[in-house]
Each structure stands twice: as structure tokens, then as C-alpha cells.
Amino acid sequence: xxxxxxxxxxxxxxxxxxxxENVGLLSxxxxxxxxxxxxxxxxxxQYQLAFQLINLNEVNQGILQRSVGQxxxxxxx
Numbered sequence: 001x002x003x004x005x006x007x008x009x010x011x012x013x014x015x016x017x018x019x020x021e022n023v024g025l026l027s028x029x030x031x032x033x034x035x036x037x038x039x040x041x042x043x044x045x046q047y048q049l050a051f052q053l054i055n056l057n058e059v060n061q062g063i064l065q066r067s068v069g070q071x072x073x074x075x076x077x
Contacts, residue, residue, distance in 0.1 A: 002034050006041070009050050021055040031064045036071035044072075 009016055020026075039047045056064065 002037055005034075005038070005051075015050060015052055017052045017054055019054050020057075020060060023055075023057075023060065026060045026063045028063055028067050031060075031067035032071055035064055036067050039068055040071055040075055 005016060005018070035053070038051065042050055053064070
């Protein structure tokens with residue numbers, strides 16, 4: 001899924017909206033492999049320009065924040 005989103009970004013050159021509507025619960029591994037790796041691949045600021053996450057419930061926001069925080073902590077060691 002990450003590869004597909006990266007390819008769409010390269011072709012479209014537009015901000016991509018990733019919609020989590022009707023997603024009950026994200027796994028930590030999915031959050032890390034999808035969003036965490038996108039952030040490390042693009043860099044934090046470029047990621048924010050290229051992607052927007054919408055319709056995240058509070059639980060999934062927490063899972064993403066924890067996964068991304070751990071990924072960024074590894075990058076900046």
C-alpha cells in the first residue's frame with residue numbers, strides 16, 4: 001500500500017488524502033510500515049505537504065502517534 005501511495009504521489013504531484021473512515025482499529029505494525037516509513041522516506045516536512053490523514057478516531061490517532069514517535073526516535077539516535 002505504501003508503494004502504491006508513493007507512486008501516486010510521484011505521478012499526480014498533488015496532496016494525497018488518506019481516509020481512515022470506517023477503520024475500527026489500526027495495528028501498530030501497519031501504522032509503522034505505512035505511515036512511519038512514509039515520514040522517514042519523505043522527511044517530516046515534505047510528508048506534511050504530500051499527505052493528509054483524515055477520519056482517524058482517537059484510538060488510531062494514538063497508535064499512529066506512538067508508532068511515528070518510535071520511528072522518528074530511531075532515525076534521530
